[in-house]
Amino acid sequence: MQADSMELVAWMEGSLARVMSDFDRARALAKSAISSLFQSFTELSAHLAEERAHYEVAVQAINGAGGDAGLVGVLREVLGQFLTDIANVGQCSVRILLEVDTLRGHADQVAKRGLRLEQVAQTTRMISLNARIEANRVASAGAVFGVVADEIKALAKESGELSKAIRDAIALQAASLHTTWVAASNLSSIELDHALESNRRLEETVAQLSRVSAASTRALDRIQTDVSAAIQALQFEDMLDQLLRSIHGKLDTLRRACASAREGSLHLETLREADATVNRDVVRQQDITVGEVELF
Amino acid sequence: MIEITRQHGVTTVAISGRFDFQCITEFKPVLQTDDHRWIVDLSRASYVDSAALGMLLLLRERAGGDSARVTIRGVCGQPQEVLRIARFDRMFTIEAT
Numbered sequence: 001m002q003a004d005s006m007e008l009v010a011w012m013e014g015s016l017a018r019v020m021s022d023f024d025r026a027r028a029l030a031k032s033a034i035s036s037l038f039q040s041f042t043e044l045s046a047h048l049a050e051e052r053a054h055y056e057v058a059v060q061a062i063n064g065a066g067g068d069a070g071l072v073g074v075l076r077e078v079l080g081q082f083l084t085d086i087a088n089v090g091q092c093s094v095r096i097l098l099e100v101d102t103l104r105g106h107a108d109q110v111a112k113r114g115l116r117l118e119q120v121a122q123t124t125r126m127i128s129l130n131a132r133i134e135a136n137r138v139a140s141a142g143a144v145f146g147v148v149a150d151e152i153k154a155l156a157k158e159s160g161e162l163s164k165a166i167r168d169a170i171a172l173q174a175a176s177l178h179t180t181w182v183a184a185s186n187l188s189s190i191e192l193d194h195a196l197e198s199n200r201r202l203e204e205t206v207a208q209l210s211r212v213s214a215a216s217t218r219a220l221d222r223i224q225t226d227v228s229a230a231i232q233a234l235q236f237e238d239m240l241d242q243l244l245r246s247i248h249g250k251l252d253t254l255r256r257a258c259a260s261a262r263e264g265s266l267h268l269e270t271l272r273e274a275d276a277t278v279n280r281d282v283v284r285q286q287d288i289t290v291g292e293v294e295l296f
Numbered sequence: 297m298i299e300i301t302r303q304h305g306v307t308t309v310a311i312s313g314r315f316d317f318q319c320i321t322e323f324k325p326v327l328q329t330d331d332h333r334w335i336v337d338l339s340r341a342s343y344v345d346s347a348a349l350g351m352l353l354l355l356r357e358r359a360g361g362d363s364a365r366v367t368i369r370g371v372c373g374q375p376q377e378v379l380r381i382a383r384f385d386r387m388f389t390i391e392a393t
Contacts, residue, residue, distance in 0.1 A: 083349075083382035090350025091357075097320050098327070098354075188347035189317040192378050199381050 006262060013258035020251045027244045031237070038234040045227045052220050059213050063206075072206050079199055086190055093188035100181045107173055114166040121159035128152035246280075253277045298322040302331065310337040315375070317347035327351075327358050334359060339370025344378050356387055363388050 064070025069077065131149030135142035257274045260266040298319055299310040307329045311319070315338065326334070334355055338344075352368070359365035367389040371379060376392060384390065 080381055080383050083378065086346045087349035087353055087382050087384075090346035090348070091353040092350070094317075094320055094347055094350035094354055097317070098324055101321065101324065185317050188320075188345075188350060190346035192345060195381065196374065196377055199377070 009258050009261045013255055013262060016251055016255040016258065020248060020255065023244070023248055023251065027241070027248070030244070031241060034234055034237040034240075038231065038237065041227055041230045041234060045224070045231060048220065048224055048227060052224075055216065055220070062209060063213075072202070075202055079195065079202065083192065083195055086192065086195070090188050090190070093184045096184040097181060097188060100177050100184065104174075104177055107170055107177065110166065111170045114163050114170065117159060117166065118163040121156050121163055124152055124156035124159065128156055250278045298326075300326055300329075302329065305332040306335060307331045307333070308335045308337060310340070312340040314343045314345075315341045315348040315351075316343065316345040320347060320351065323351050327354055329358075333365050333367070335367045335369055337369050338375050339372065341371075341375050342373060344375045348375075349378070349382060349384075352384070352388065367391060 060068070060070065062071045064073045128149045131145055131152060135145035135149055138145070253274045257266060257271065260270055297312045299312075301308045301310075307326060309323075309326050336352065336355070352366075356363070356366050363386075368379065368384070369391045371390060371392055379385070379388075379390065
């Protein structure tokens with residue numbers, strides 16, 4: 001072999017040794033990085049699963065599941081019970097108002113009778129006055145009339161006082177009935193708009209939560225899918241390592257061929273073996289998502 | 297406003313506008329009828345308050361607590377929402393529009 005050729009072969013051998021050294025460092029770095037990424041993604045996947053479980057528990061606590069009504073169910077129940085109670089209060093107060101109305105009717109009847117009693121007392125007073133006049137006209141013969149006239153007058157006075165007392169009592173009762181009517185009216189006329197507004201806001205919140213929940217579930221699904229894909233991709237590290245080792249082996253074959261050539265011991269058979277080694281494909285797969293995984 | 301009609305043992309009560317505590321006096325005769333069935337037409341009622349709920353419950357009481365004997369018909373809008381939340385569908389036969 002010529003001196004220049006010897007020098008070239010020696011240079012190639014040295015260069016190949018340096019390339020292999022760099023290659024080994026690159027391979028070690030890649031292995032370490034992939035291992036670290038794999039661990040991170042595996043932990044991320046576990047965290048995601050944990051967070052998803054917590055999220056589902058929270059959603060179930062809000063929306064309910066199985067026999068549990070959940071927060072929303074409890075709020076609906078409370079609101080429904082509130083309106084049921086309001087309806088019962090309304091029923092009682094309407095009953096009171098109807099009774100007050102009936103009592104007013106009775107009081108009117110009593111008032112009419114009191115008025116009639118007053119008229120009777122007035123008539124009786126007129127009769128007693130006439131009796132007194134007649135008694136005075138017939139002088140001593142009318143003494144008996146005088147006694148009767150005095151008694152009738154006393155009766156008229158008493159019935160007059162009685163009718164006044166009834167009138168006063170009815171007036172007091174009417175005032176009490178009016179107070180009761182106003183109180184029962186206030187009790188019965190509870191506006192329900194606030195309850196309806198609360199119900200609307202509750203239903204809007206439930207709908208909003210439902211939308212957020214669906215969006216969050218979709219997002220979690222996407223993240224989980226992406227993480228799973230990343231983990232799957234990182235599992236091909238073994239295949240990559242074999243490919244790198246194969247490249248290392250090919251480079252070493254070339255380096256050894258150079259060494260043999262430099263030492264003058266390079267034979268045709270050695271060259272054929274080196275050629276077979278360099279041209280062998282240990283991994284034919286071009287993409288982790290296409291074709292079969294070829295590991296050996 | 298309340299219109300009361302009676303036919304073949306059925307009392308129909310049609311309520312227009314606000315069905316509230318001011319209707320109590322007008323509603324009183326309904327609670328004194330002695331029929332087999334009552335129909336409360338709320339298709340023209342725009343509003344109910346707690347007194348209206350109370351009157352309906354008293355009518356149900358009048359019917360012996362039998363939900364099948366009192367029908368609330370044509371309910372819509374605010375009255376429908378109130379009756380739904382108050383769960384009146386458990387106590388009355390409710391026919392929506």
